[in-house]
Amino acid sequence: MIDLEHQLKNPVWHSLKETHKEFAVEFNGVQFYNPEICTFGSFFDETKTAKASNEYLKTSDEFFFVSENQTPIIDDTKVFLEKKIDGCQMVLNKLIDIQITERIVLLDESFIDEIYDLIWLVMPGYYQKRSFEMGNYYGIFKNGQLVSIAGQRMQTNLFIEVSAVVTHPNYTRKGLAKQLIAYNTKEILKENKTPILHTNKGNLAISLYEKLGYTLTRDMNWWLYRKKIS
Incomplete structure (x- = not known):
């Protein structure tokens, strides 16, 4: 089992791997919630987020990537950053x-x-x-x-x-x-x-x-x- 400290570094990812796995939608190694439930996405490898984002946007017009310190990579011909919320846990x-x-x-x-x-x-x-x-x-x-x-x-x-x-x-x-x-x-x-x-x-x-x-x-x-x- 992955310990608590590691789970808390990427809470969306681990939620979708465990308790909320029934809500998980995965593209190219990037995980999202079913957009009817929540529009959060998670990743470990930011080089995969552009392709995954384009796929997810076929089902939702917007979404959040949630990360501790990584910056997602996007396809700026199809997606734009509306805002970044500087949050804390x-x-x-x-x-x-x-x-x-x-x-x-x-x-x-x-x-x-x-x-x-x-x-x-x-x-x-x-x-x-x-x-x-x-x-x-x-x-x-x-x-x-x-x-x-x-x-x-x-x-x-x-x-x-x-x-x-x-x-x-x-x-x-x-x-x-x-x-x-x-x-x-x-x-x-x-x-x-x-x-x-x-x-x-x-x-x-x-x-x-x-x-x-x-x-x-x-x-x-x-x-x-x-x-x-x-």
Whole structure:
């Protein structure tokens, strides 16, 4: 088995080799998620990414390559880099136990539309409805409305990523996200897996994650590519 440290250097790749192998699409030694699930791609050999990207773009108009320090090679006659997100990876170092005062609900498939709508309200752009299939989602309701969620995304036999942490603008600054992250973290630990998360450098939420026991470990960057329109 590949150890945790090596898995975390290329989390998309190892997720697609293990827990999420049913979602894997491979071209020329480069792995992608089924675009209905997630538009992340991963690689070890950047010389293979140009050919693979052209193939993947037959099924999706955009995708991310996720890498720690490698730069993908693309066919710039067919693909262009829209932006590079300078990200970082955080790994739970020590669980900081906080009081859970809210009723937190494990969300089932009946909430797919509500999850999608809330994420697109707060973080529009990249979440797919079927991203729900990647892991558990937990939510807090107020007056019958889903107002805050924290989900799970990439995962292997050794780690699970906390993701899709969003709160409706009318309910921010009430500690809902903090409680959801803490609850999600505990649920991951119950599975004897390491909780991780990713965010962009400079995100104000980093201080919250650190207060919950997460530590910055490495860069993890997202290269967003789009298909060129002829």
